[in-house]
Amino acid sequence: MTESVAAIDNDLWRPFWQAAEERRLVLPFCCVGDRAFWPPSPISPYAGGCEVEWREVARRGRLVSRIVTRRGFQQAFGDLLPYAIGLVELAGDVRLCAHLSDPEAAAPDDIVGLEFRVLVDGGQSVLTIVASD
Amino acid sequence: MAFLDGRTAIAGVGASRFERRPQASVLQFAATALDTALADAGLERGQVDGLISQVGSPRGLDYDTIAETLGLTPRYCSQTWAHGRFAATVLIEAAMAIHAGLATRVACIMAMKNSDIGRIGEANNPFFHEQFRENGGPHGEQGHIGMASPIAGAAMAFDLYCRRYAKDPDLLAAIPLTLRAHARLTDDAVMHKPMSREDYFAAPYMIEPLRLFDCSPVGDGAVCAIVTARNDRAGEVAITGAQGLRAGRDTFIFAPVGLGFGQQSTTRLTPEQVRGQHVYASAGVAPEAIDVLGAYDSFAPLPLYVLEDFGFCGAGEALDFVQDGRIGLNGAIPMNTSGGQLSQAQMNGWGQIRELVQQLRGQCGARQVRGAKRALWATAGGDALILEAN
Numbered sequence: 001m002t003e004s005v006a007a008i009d010n011d012l013w014r015p016f017w018q019a020a021e022e023r024r025l026v027l028p029f030c031c032v033g034d035r036a037f038w039p040p041s042p043i044s045p046y047a048g049g050c051e052v053e054w055r056e057v058a059r060r061g062r063l064v065s066r067i068v069t070r071r072g073f074q075q076a077f078g079d080l081l082p083y084a085i086g087l088v089e090l091a092g093d094v095r096l097c098a099h100l101s102d103p104e105a106a107a108p109d110d111i112v113g114l115e116f117r118v119l120v121d122g123g124q125s126v127l128t129i130v131a132s133d
Numbered sequence: 134m135a136f137l138d139g140r141t142a143i144a145g146v147g148a149s150r151f152e153r154r155p156q157a158s159v160l161q162f163a164a165t166a167l168d169t170a171l172a173d174a175g176l177e178r179g180q181v182d183g184l185i186s187q188v189g190s191p192r193g194l195d196y197d198t199i200a201e202t203l204g205l206t207p208r209y210c211s212q213t214w215a216h217g218r219f220a221a222t223v224l225i226e227a228a229m230a231i232h233a234g235l236a237t238r239v240a241c242i243m244a245m246k247n248s249d250i251g252r253i254g255e256a257n258n259p260f261f262h263e264q265f266r267e268n269g270g271p272h273g274e275q276g277h278i279g280m281a282s283p284i285a286g287a288a289m290a291f292d293l294y295c296r297r298y299a300k301d302p303d304l305l306a307a308i309p310l311t312l313r314a315h316a317r318l319t320d321d322a323v324m325h326k327p328m329s330r331e332d333y334f335a336a337p338y339m340i341e342p343l344r345l346f347d348c349s350p351v352g353d354g355a356v357c358a359i360v361t362a363r364n365d366r367a368g369e370v371a372i373t374g375a376q377g378l379r380a381g382r383d384t385f386i387f388a389p390v391g392l393g394f395g396q397q398s399t400t401r402l403t404p405e406q407v408r409g410q411h412v413y414a415s416a417g418v419a420p421e422a423i424d425v426l427g428a429y430d431s432f433a434p435l436p437l438y439v440l441e442d443f444g445f446c447g448a449g450e451a452l453d454f455v456q457d458g459r460i461g462l463n464g465a466i467p468m469n470t471s472g473g474q475l476s477q478a479q480m481n482g483w484g485q486i487r488e489l490v491q492q493l494r495g496q497c498g499a500r501q502v503r504g505a506k507r508a509l510w511a512t513a514g515g516d517a518l519i520l521e522a523n
Binding site for chain 1: 265267268269273275276277278279280281282284285288289292293296337338339340341342382394395396
């Protein structure tokens with residue numbers, strides 16, 4: 001059986017992962033109204049929207065949900081159990097899921113930071129939550 | 134209201150045994166379901182001229198294999214995405230095909246064998262790496278951050294729900310406990326053992342806040358429903374109301390409208406929108422007229438959203454509503470009376486369709502809802518059917 005922890009990386013997603021290599025977080029914006037959106041789209045999902053532009057945003061937001069994985073579904077993440085997945089609301093109301101290695105390190109409503117880190121052997125840098133100072 | 138005003142009917146239902154047995158053939162399940170449904174409808178295979186398959190390969194059977202192997206010669210065939218939900222959508226399509234003159238007797242078959250390929254979302258499943266669907270899996274899967282199971286999406290939506298309404302997640306226990314009690318009265322339920330509150334809370338978390346018994350077990354089996362024009366034959370159950378699936382930026386498969394995760398508005402349906410939905414308008418009834426409910430329940434929180442988005446209680450009230458027997462057999466709205474997917478079997482909602490037909494016929498023995506004349510089947514995704522006794 002195969003298992004992979006690779007993320008989708010294609011023409012649409014490349015700006016996100018290229019920025020991630022530099023530890024920067026970028027989001028797609030609709031040029032009408034300067035609104036960020038998620039997930040990435042080749043066209044703006046907003047009515048009357050037009051071109052899409054990737055822009056860097058602050059790696060900081062409010063944790064709005066936290067779930068704790070206690071059963072292993074992926075061999076590659078087995079050694080990390082238990083771990084959490086958090087939903088982080090960024091400026092502009094975009095909400096992104098990110099990995100939280102220590103479930104107790106941050107709680108919902110906390111303002112948290114986001115960093116790109118390699119979690120598993122052979123994996124790429126992915127979005128992770130770090131407790132804010 | 135057009136053709137779904139009772140002019141088509143479910144004429145027969147049938148099912149295989151529900152089990153978890155990798156050595157069984159999914160074709161055996163399908164043949165049993167088809168033959169029992171045809172016998173129930175008083176029809177023979179040669180009279181079937183329409184075929185819609187709900188789950189294709191790799192989890193289930195494609196329409197061409199079903200027809201070739203089981204000796205059907207339909208002139209109208211169709212098939213949906215190999216996923217849950219879609220039960221109402223398939224039955225609506227069958228009714229439309231009949232109305233359009235494309236078929237007269239449509240066999241709607243859901244046949245699948247999940248145990249072949251492991252639990253959906255496990256990364257050792259080579260056919261169903263849903264995490265690799267572009268822009269995320271249908272249940273929010275993102276395997277690269279360790280979020281590969283559908284349970285994660287259901288857990289996150291439930292966590293958001295509990296935080297928004299300041300509810301204790303442990304109130305959820307009422308749903309699996311009630312459905313297990315219903316399954317105890319259901320001969321073909323996979324999960325038939327008694328389950329106490331202590332058993333429920335002693336079981337481990339899978340992905341907190343969801344515990345083991347908040348997740349439906351893997352199911353193998355098949356269910357068939359035969360849709361025909363309404364002939365006022367005994368045993369027919371008329372399709373009197375329907376609506377399709379929603380999609381868009383305010384929806385998520387495991388959440389009520391406006392409470393998914395990702396970038397969505399947080400605006401719930403208003404009470405007027407809830408009561409004015411097409412499924413009620415087409416049947417000419419309100420939620421109070423429903424006697425028995427089938428709510429899609431792959432995970433325990435999902436029926437909460439059905440209860441709210443279909444008007445059995447207000448937004449944020451469902452965790453309180455499901456307490457004190459209100460969804461039990463003698464409750465305000467008996468729900469998933471054969472045990473649902475959480476205890477009878479994970480059959481993509483088709484076990485519930487069969488149960489509702491049998492409830493409306495008065496065939497359910499110890500779990501019969503007295504005087505059941507009108508049933509609703511619905512998912513948090515919005516697809517729904519109203520069925521009425523002939």
